[in-house]
Amino acid sequence: MRLGKLCKVNPREVWPREDRDFTPWLADNIEALGEALGMDLELTDSEASVGSFSLDLLAKDLGTGHFVVIENQFSSTDHDHLGKLLTYAGGYDASTIVWISEFIRDEHRQALDWLNQRTDDSTQFFGVEIEVIRIDDSKPAFKFIPVVSPSEWRKSKKKQSSGVVSERGELYAEYFQRLIDRLREKHRFTNARKGQPQNWYSFASGVSGFTYGAVFVQKNRVRTEVYIDSGDALRNKEIFDLLFKEHDIIEKQLDTKLQWERLDERKASRISLYQEGSILSDEDELDEILMWHEAKLLEFKRVFGPVLKRVLKTVK
Numbered sequence: 001m002r003l004g005k006l007c008k009v010n011p012r013e014v015w016p017r018e019d020r021d022f023t024p025w026l027a028d029n030i031e032a033l034g035e036a037l038g039m040d041l042e043l044t045d046s047e048a049s050v051g052s053f054s055l056d057l058l059a060k061d062l063g064t065g066h067f068v069v070i071e072n073q074f075s076s077t078d079h080d081h082l083g084k085l086l087t088y089a090g091g092y093d094a095s096t097i098v099w100i101s102e103f104i105r106d107e108h109r110q111a112l113d114w115l116n117q118r119t120d121d122s123t124q125f126f127g128v129e130i131e132v133i134r135i136d137d138s139k140p141a142f143k144f145i146p147v148v149s150p151s152e153w154r155k156s157k158k159k160q161s162s163g164v165v166s167e168r169g170e171l172y173a174e175y176f177q178r179l180i181d182r183l184r185e186k187h188r189f190t191n192a193r194k195g196q197p198q199n200w201y202s203f204a205s206g207v208s209g210f211t212y213g214a215v216f217v218q219k220n221r222v223r224t225e226v227y228i229d230s231g232d233a234l235r236n237k238e239i240f241d242l243l244f245k246e247h248d249i250i251e252k253q254l255d256t257k258l259q260w261e262r263l264d265e266r267k268a269s270r271i272s273l274y275q276e277g278s279i280l281s282d283e284d285e286l287d288e289i290l291m292w293h294e295a296k297l298l299e300f301k302r303v304f305g306p307v308l309k310r311v312l313k314t315v316k
Helices: 018-028 030-037 079-092 108-118 152-162 169-185 233-244 246-256 282-314
Strands: 006-009 040-048 053-059 066-076 094-101 124-135 141-148 202-203 210-217 221-228 260-261 271-277
Touching: 018 030, 018 040, 018 066, 018 108, 030 040, 030 094, 030 124, 030 141, 040 079, 053 079, 066 079, 066 260, 079 094, 108 124, 108 141, 124 246, 169 210, 169 282, 210 282, 221 233, 233 246, 233 271, 233 282, 246 282, 271 282
Parallel strands: 066 094, 094 124
Antiparallel strands: 006 124, 040 053, 053 066, 124 141, 202 210, 210 221, 221 271, 260 271
16 A cells, blocks of 8 residues: 655645634634634634734633633744733633644743643633644645643642532533533534533534523423524524524424523523423433433434524524
8 A cells, every 4th residue: 555645734835824814714613623622612703802902813612601712823932922812811801711823832831831730720721733734745634733731630629629619510510521422422513521510511503603502400400402692682583583483393303392482681592492300310310311411402403503504594
């Protein structure tokens, strides 16, 4: 068997300008960065302003709902961009800070490692190198290489020692860890890798402003949902109403009746399916709830995915 030769390509051959070419490309391919980091990322804004500065990309980690600031830099990292990263993180109260460059210098790796060690368990810094390769004369391919990541072991020990997570919170984290692992490994449904000590978890739908969610709610009920939040209340209600017009077709495809919750007192809307269940249930019952969440999330994606894309074409 004849093998090809793997060659590195200068990123500027693919993206001549970092600001005009690479940043817009990354905005359109934010899910690829999320996959490398183990998150479901959704773009919030490009060139987001922080005082007189402009952040390359502002995103949201759908699993936590927290902001992610992303700063890109061709060539080697420098002190100027490190300062900007910290400024942007403070400006948006971000929990995840991502620095992308061709090469992360040793002193900046040490700085990011130090920040990961010193900050609380909800704050994480990533240093990511972008690499472009080809085999012989093939099309170039990209690869994100995280060279600095938070130590989950250290962060979890810090969280335990601080006592900030309740016993119920630990149960939620364990449950959603199991759920996201199954969804990622069996179905490639999500990029997420870390369960959180909260009663909900949101997953990317592939359509900005819409997420699929698994939730534990009050009165011993659990919910699978499509959550509609484009950032604009009037637009959310218009999209909800358009979806509701097709509720007979949607419910027939799902073979179940849904709860259509317009939520007029709130900005967002949701479409939900409920059943009984509690995080305090015994192990066998929790297994059944997990199987239910898994199955319904997959069904929601199958049915709502095409509908959402079609409906959005009719909305300004």
